[in-house]
Amino acid sequence: MTTSLLPLWMTLGYIGIALFIGLRARGGRLMDSLEEWGVAGRSMGPVTLYLLIAAGSISAYTFMGAPGWAYSKGVAVFYVVIYLSYLALVAWYCGPKVWAFGQRFGHVTQGAAIADRYQSPLLGGLAALVMSIGSLAYAVLQTIGSAYILSVMSGGRIPVWVGVIVILGVIAIYLYVSGQRAIGLTNAFQGILMLVVAWTVGLWAAHHATGELGFAGVFERLANERPDFLTLPGADGKMSFAFWTTSIVVSMLSFMPPVWSQWMSARSAATIRRSATWLPTYYIVVLPMVVVGFIGITALPNLGRADTVALEFALQNLPSWLVGLLGAGTLAAAMSSCEPFLHSVSMAYAKDIAQPLLRLDDATTGRLARRLLIPVMALIVAPVAISEPSNLVMILLVGLGFATQVLPAFIGMFLWTRASRWGVLVGIVSGFGVTLAFTLIWPNPLGVHAGFWGLMINLPLFVIVSCLTPPVRDDVVERFFAISAPRRHND
């Protein structure tokens, strides 16, 4: 096992580079408006947007959780690659429309678009508030992952609480200074770094384990010794076809707020289409890290925590420069996913909750969003991350379950003119209630994802109540569907 300080210095070096890039991203612009700080002046080109969305969707999960799933469950882990590719299809279809809403109607947040479509600041604020629960839980998990990496790379010299403060401090500085532009440029750097690290580590680990420069030897050995890892329902028997299918459907229909802001940051609608088109190609980053997890099945059979398999394998078998590279790559994955969520929560609290509640003007709201970042990090994310709560994953699951239940609001924006405010509200509340019950009380009945059960109640109620209650004003529906269905609108 490596005792060198090189991995720590490489990881700290990565943090320094990310900070430098994040600060330089501002480029002398004033950042007190939501147009600049929130959506980068709607100026991002296709390559930056591609890496922004790709790196944002590849979290610490890819470097820790995904190898851990391969190690404990097997091929079930590939459902992630499939739903990420389907999210690219969703981005291709919905992203240009969301961009056009933002450009024509001045939306900078998801909640603002919902409030406008349904003429209900209450609905927009409610969606923003509850979405923020999942977003904050996600940011906390990524922060804990980042602090854990620093602790491992320093051989325990940097305790988790110091790691949390260092990581959040660095993110706070460049996010406050450069906003969405910092997220764009740091994610571009992190995206390239992750791709290089994942393939270098994966190929090196496979060569170390089998003597080959490929993955075939790893899977031939498993097919002979542990074939249960290569088929569903996986080695632990939990990924049935029903759970695989419903997990993919629920995940691809989750419209998380940071993604919405990323779409709105594009230079044009066509830019989003170009980025979305190439997005699936990025997900080859998952394969080599998953292979490390498969190697761990035979190389590290008695590991206590599955999600440490890649790090443990690297520490025991790889040269220290590669361990440092893996530390930097894992940290890049965690930070690139953490910062968009922190940014979107600050914007949502200022724009969707404080502005309608306190009747603030746009300039004050812009300044407030930027300043809210610090208390959100210092008073919520840091203390929760340092306390490492055991039920955080549960909060995250409930939060993500809710994200899917907001689907009716989006159906009413993109597909169905008759969707009413009450229909959406009843759908969301009933779907959330079912998801909550089927997550906490009776987890995933009949092997079907709790969020899918929620949708099965949510969507019929949404349609029935929408048909029974007054529709939104014609002029509002017409201006939205002039974008969502331009041909129909022009006929």
Added chain:
Amino acid sequence: MKHYVVRPRSGKGWLLTLAFVVLIAAGIWPVIGLFNRAQPWLGLPPIAVWTYVIVLGCWLVMLIANRCIKVASHDD
């Protein structure tokens, strides 16, 4: 106003919708069951190979769609 559900307005639009539906069907049950075998193909588990076929399919369909669709006036 007369309310409606948005649907494709051209043959190309319907073909594109069909391609999206086929791609999504390819990744879920029952299709995924056809690849649920332990013996590796091309050095990878069949489910992994099929996963990356779907990734490639998504990329190709969007690439073709970008060339086919008539770009609406709000683009650029």
